[in-house]
Amino acid sequence: MIDIQNVTKVYETRQGARTVLRNASLRIERHEKVGILGRNGAGKSTMVRLISGAEQPSAGRIERKMSVSWPLAFGGAFQNALTGLDNLRFICRIYGVDAEDKIAAVEDFSELGIYLREPLRTYSAGMRARLAFAISMAIEFDCFLIDEVVAVGDSRFRERCHTELFEKRGDRAMIIVSHNREYVKRHCDKAAVLIDGVMTAFDDVDEAYEFYGRSVA
Amino acid sequence: MDSVAALREAWVIQRRVIGALFLREVLTRFGRHNIGFLWLFVEPMLFTLGVTALWTATKSLHGSSLSIVTFAITGYSSVLLWRNMPARCIGALQPNLSLMFHRQVKAMDIYIARILLEASGATVSFVVLSIVFLSIGWIQMPEDLLKVVGGWLMLAWFGAALALLMGSLSEEYELVDKLWHPLSYLLFPMSGAAFLVDALPPPMQNIVLLLPMVHGIEYLRDGYFGSQFTAHHDIAYMTLVCLGLTLLGLAQLRKIGRAVVPE
Incomplete structure (x- = not known):
């Protein structure tokens, strides 16, 4: 289980403090696969880095009761x-x-x-x-953090990633950041939408996309 | 008992991380080409040998009849020990930021790995040179080995504490990187490496004895050849300064530790 409680993240920039995440809460149980949706710059990667423990939240807390991977991202x-x-x-x-x-x-x-x-x-x-x-x-790991890593590469690479992740390790929890709607729908049990640093969690992926579509429009 | 187990677990992880970072530093700095990691102590040895030769040629030993070789080896090895650690810790996080995606890799581990690397290079160089010159009879056996070790450890502590402080300050203020080079350059002639405190006029003595590394090197030389000169050192003073630097370094590290963003 990973419990994210009222997490806020503020970055100091040359133009002053900038809040990237505001009071975000989310719970990920064992075996659960959660998608994180949002536009570029919405705070998705920051969320993943906080969950991994590579960065510390400015406020709130994150409890990890299972082993969590580093953010499997392209580069880094x-x-x-x-x-x-x-x-x-x-x-x-x-x-x-x-x-x-x-x-x-x-x-x-x-x-x-x-x-x-x-x-x-x-x-x-x-x-x-x-x-x-x-x-x-x-x-x-009990939980893999996947930040768009599978989106790169050719179809053969993506297929092999699919085998490794969803067939051989299908029983693990996963937090998946992706702009690929089909990918998220196919693999995730639930999803959270990030808009301007505010996170809204949904138990149903279709509902999450509906909300996301409405807010983006 | 739970907290003891947690502490032991943390210790195991930290040792693992520092070990891995140490090897990573060795590989990126020295590679696997020619003599590889041997450069770790061959480089400081070449420095010390060069300076020894230079000082011997110019007979630059002020007011004493001591062997210049002994004087140069104790002096220059000490400089390398305390000066290289800060130099390597300034800006040390940047090349390691990508590794900080792994939550067990903390800024502290990166500094410790670099400090250990510099300390071991300087120490091996000092020990090897001492043994070589001893065996060919250019220098005498240290009179009090324990004192030599004590002085060396104090200088190492001073260098490590300064490295931690300078390194963590440099993450917040770019100026540290710019100022360290002239500062370390200017500190070298005053650090006691190239003179004995006793040879200075008393007012000057009081000024140089404000510098903590002077006490360390005087103590080390006291152990090496104390019967041949009057050593001036106050280890309690040096301990106090080192303690202060360590606390400041840890405080600054805590401050930047929360703000580090892996990339």
Whole structure:
């Protein structure tokens, strides 16, 4: 269970304080899949970073009673100067997992060949996405935070991500940020809509989209 | 008992994270090319050797009949110890921001990893050079090894506390990065590395003894060759300054820790 209680996030900018989230509350049970909808800049990624614990809320609290992944996003969470393999080793070390057991799986999924031993900064966008996803799957969590990561890449990559996430790990909780309506409808049990930092939770995805459609129009 | 278990768990995670960050720093700084991580202490060794040669050639030892090699090794190694830690901690978060997407990686861990890396480089360099020069008879065995270790640890504490403070301040004020370079450059000649306090006129002594690292290096030299000169040090004063710096550093770290945004 993850319990988000009255969370507010304020960022200091050069033009003064800016409130990105206001009093947001949400509860995610085990096995539950929750979509987060909203336009660009609505605060979706901030919400995900707060849930992951990478950032601290300015007010309110977040309780985590299950293990939660880092935000599986396109880019981020990796070190560009290190090779793919060293990034895998780093992440395995901080999560207390033996990296040597995971190398074969990462090699297989990322299809990077010799590039696994080259620095990340030499990678193309597709290569990065494949490596990021492969490493993400090396550590098991009760809840995965997915911030648009699956949206990039070709159809084959998306299919393989689908197998890993929704078939092999279908029993996990997930918080999914996506602009892809079909994707959210297909995978989520419920959804929350973020508009100008205010979050409204719905038990039904269609209802959430209806509300979202009305507020955007 | 629950809180004890929680504390132990936190300790295990922190050690794991610092270890991983330490290796990550070694890899990005030294890579796997040529001698790789050996640069960690070969670089400070080259510095110390160069300065030793320079000081020997110019006979720059003020008012004493001591061996210049002993003087230079104790002096320059100490400078490297306290000066490199702050230099490496200023702006240390920027290249690691992406790793802070992992909630167990905190600003503190990044600073500790870099501090440990610099401290181990300077320490290995100092120990290896001491052993080499001892074995060829250019320097004498330290008179009081415990005092040498004590002085070294005090200098390490001073450097670490200063590093924590400068590093966390630099996240809030860009000016810190600009001012540190001239400051550290100017502090070097006053830090006691290139002179013995006793050789200075008394009014000057009182001024340089305001600098905490002077006490550390005088104490270390007292342990190395104390019978050959009059050492001036007040470890209680140095402890107080280090304690103050540590508290200020931790306070500033707490302030920036909540504001760090991974990217």
